[in-house]
Amino acid sequence: MQEIWQALVQAVDLIVSLDTEVIQISLRSLYISGCSILIAALFCIPIGGLIHFHDFRGKRVVINIIQTFYSLPTVVVGLLVFLFISRSGPLGGLELMFTPTAVVIGQVILILPVLTGMMINALSGVDRAIRDTALSSGASNAQAMWAILFEARFAVVGALILGFGRAISEVGAALMLGGNIRGYTRILTTAISLETQRGDLVLALALGIILISIAMVVSITMNILLQRY
């Protein structure tokens, strides 16, 4: 309990004193996970829409497969991406290994299934009458789809927050693909892992508290923004 209390005090101290390294690590975490969620959303929203709005053979199977990949282990993602972007891999020439881009790629792959699945769920939750109302109001198919997406906005944002949470809290892929290079690829989770290994449990816990605080601030901000629309 003592350690948790000390960690809490240190976390507040690190934030209040604007510790340069902690701020940098936190901003890097935000940046990498923010990029990951944006890129994943660019894929998942249309893919989720495509699956939801079209009836095709094997649709249920596709959804089941997507849901199975919700529990994709982060180290497996790290390993797969590693095989592709390591020097001997097919994309080795791009020299992505141990860069923030590699971490983003790993995180995007990690959150793609959960975000797509949640998108399908979000769109399925919208009353079919909304589509009919939009169409009978003169909307084109694209406008009607947008209307449905807008109706599902709370669930969509919920999915984005969940995806962001999964991205910012994962450590396996970030460690394997980013390498935890100080000032370059070190993010909150990899820093926590490092400090734990070093035995500085209080600092590791403090970083953990900062990580949770960031996730909380993002979630609250998104919800406040959502309330306005």
Add this chain to the structure above:
Amino acid sequence: MAILETVDLEQRAGAAVLLNKVSLSVEKGEIFAVIGPTGAGKTTLLRLINLLDRPVAGDICFDGQKITDPSCDTVKVRRRMAMVFQKPVVFNNTVYENVAYPLKVRGAHGKNERSAVCQMLEIIGLGGYAGRKARTLSGGEAQRVALARAVVIKPDLLLLDEPTANLDPVNVKMIEELVMQFNRERGLTVIMSTHDMQQAQRVAGRIGVLMNGQLVQVGAPGDIFYAPDNARIAGFVGIRNLLRGYIVQNEAGIVVVNVNGRDIQAVSDLPVQSAVEIYIRPEDVVLSAAVTGGSARNSLRSTIKSLSPNGPLCTIIVDCGFPLEVLVTDKSVVEMGLSQGQEVYASFKASAVRVLPSMLR
């Protein structure tokens, strides 16, 4: 001039036939009601007209254009129509945004949009509700918003799918008055489905009866309610005394129909021995203590079986060889001292008896 025509329109859901060769013509500027029991195909018909679904066979012509043609620009056609659904549907947005939606999808914005929406909100009596979340409205208010959203674009054709089915009488009246107002002031053509026959009678100029996917009769409200084409329609429009018999005599158009051994005089050209179905509206039957000497050709000695108060009226079932429902005022019941088991005479004119060939359709 017909603004909408359907020709042999058919729709199926798997093996089930939802619409069967429905041919219909709606004139510009009229209110046309489609009545029928639940599951008759009313919603299916309106959805096909609004191009929300495609028919399996048949054509729909809208303002001279065959809109069921695959090359037809669906969005362009839909933008000349509007539809209000049975369940009030509002977008999870403000009232203003809901009413403005059809204008926005058509590219309208700014001052024009604002003035059209505000004017429409005033008309539907929700002038102060522009900024309110539409999902917080009552069912009646939400349906008025749905109506405003439909009418704000000044459509050529308004489709209403049982728009008052879930509303209280006050909101039913409001919606009906708004529809009639839009029709009167803007010449708006309306096709409205309803299972409320009185509503169809109040609002529509013509009525089509849809039963089991078939359009079985089209006509003015008077034709539908007082001269239904067959027993099935008569039963649906609330005609109570439907009786089966056969003609035993025909003299110059005055027939005698034998019903359960009792002779009933009626007006018909059908020949002797024809099996017929006859009906008598309960309000056309008069009860008296003795045989009346008036113009009623039928005066049947009967026994009162039951009396059921029905608002200011009283529904009385008498047995005159067959059960006959009679509608009298409460006041008459008291004045005549009518009670169960009492013997009375049930009288009605020959012209009050409608005679239909049995199962003609």
